[in-house]
Amino acid sequence: MRDVEIQLYQTKKIINDHKHADEGWFWVRYSAYPYKGCSNGCRYCYEWDEKYAPMKDYRLLDKVVMVKENAVERLKKELPRKIKDVVCVGDWQPVEAKYRLSRKMLEIVYQLKFPLMIIERAPLLTRDLDILSDISKQTDAYVGFTIVATSDDQIRLHFEPRGPSVKGRFSSMRRIADAGVMIGTLAMPILPYIFDSDEELRTLVKMTADSGGRFVLFGGLTLWGTCKDVYYEALKRAPAILAGSPQEHEAFLWDKKTEEWNQNKAIQSQWGRRCHLAIAEECERQGITHYIPRPVSFFPRELRRNKEIAGNLFIKARESWMLSESPYRSHAFTKAGRAVDSLTEDIGDLYRRKGRQGLLALEGIGEKLASEIEGLLSVQASYTKE
Template sequence: MVNEIQVKSILNKHRKRDDWFLDDYSVNPYSGCSFNCIYCYIRGSKYGENMTKTLSVKINAPELMERQLSKRAKKGEYGIIAVSSATEPYMPIEGKYKLTRKIFETILKYKFPVEVATKSKLVLRDLNILKEIDENAILPDDLKPKLKHGVIISFSISTLDEKLAKFVEPGAPKPIERLKTMRKCKEEGFFTGVCFIPVLPFLSDSSEQLEETIRTVKEYGADFIFVGGLTLFGKGPADSKTLYFKFLEKHYPELLPKYKELYRIFFSPPKEYQREIEEKSKRLCEKYGIKNRIV
């Protein structure tokens, strides 16, 4: 039984544009996520260990979107809208509620550009409306010289290894399905790529694995790929750090001491780690002729 809720606001304006996805706004028509990735940063007691059980549908999202976006459009405050930033926009439940699609209808009406981050092939259902957004969106002035697209579709992956993905992303489609969906988006003329976040320490971060991932996503038509480290938060039973360490204990106990060292003080690995995977992936992106940023 899905929880239907009414919310007071749906369109969030960021204080600062996101460095990676370039969004100035975000919209999340659902709360919680049935894909249940154990590393998900939204995890915590509010959603519980199994986020499928606490999934909520923001039933008044379309009418709020109309009200809020029309005001922004009137003032000419154009900016990229991330759909969605804190949940998956194409969970199976979207097949029934169509909230993501209704949000796109409003975005098209007011000519805003969008960034869609997904792991699901259900995005293919909306390529017709995304095509119209792509052709009509008004980019913010400072992005116009750098970006030629009104729609950016990114697919997130943490590993290409199917077995490992099943452990860490139990409710999500297989990585290969995401790549096949990306290829279809590319064939339809979209600007699309991969957000390789989080790269999993000692599991998907070796030089060989980075190279295999970058080479493979290029073969599937990606325009860009960017990498980011794993963040692990909290001590509660539903927190990402607790769940991830439980997974290690069960499947990779030999890695536990290494992880404890890596996450000894902070919620993310040391800066040198992030710098190293970024530098390695930059070199590999040059080798395979793929961008390592959206712009």
């Protein structure tokens, strides 16, 4: 924590309430974080952009960490007012070792029986395996570990200067998986021309499976505004950092190649499709998924089939987008998913009463999507938790 200034303050509000759950991605409806700023200083982070930066001067992102002293009290007051859905809480960066706010927020989530997601990279999370395991036994709980490289070489350290080691992340993944908590890798953002070879991506999937991970979710790089400036600065410094290494010559080309990638949507689409397919194919070989299955056990029993089918439609929408198919196809799956998701009657009962016509009466459902839903209805869902 050297060279990082700690500031304490009282926040007026802790929960970010999203209109829809994060469809096809994390399934998060609410998020609540106890700290602003991040001492890890990853050069690819989207929070370097002024639009997302948690403080007025984006350049302070890794130099100042603001502690929300009343985070636990705010969560205890705000969360009971929310409809039960997935909440993403906590932040286990180094400051958490002292303030322990993330652990206390987990205790609130457990008391209120809310389903939980954690997006993390720090082995410090394993300190709280006891409460995390308790939440997992009570309702849905899952963890995504951000991992974008497979080794702790100079390149990884250049882009994640104070981030935890790759070895430490996979070791922590194994401990969390062994505790019975669903966990996987968030391969995001994959850095073009740096950590994006098919071999690297396949290795990342295999290391995840070998560590007990059950999914790998791929995402691309955000390059706009000031986060683009920070990332390009890191690219330009890379050759000096890698002087004398086998990657030195290649590093001289990273900024030019990345600029071409960022300016050319066709190149981006082809790149995204290739990365997605490499990960998806290796996930299938390893017996894990290239998406996060939607958690549904916390919903009322009569709505779980709707949520599961809607989840499948949202995943198909994401899949279509990742494969650079027609945007209309992706939008159609999303619209259909929302129609099923908002139903207050079990879609199975609706189908038994009205058949295909009942499905066609739903907003955005045509013949092809009705057939898709009929196929999903034929798969018997299993709901094991009350």
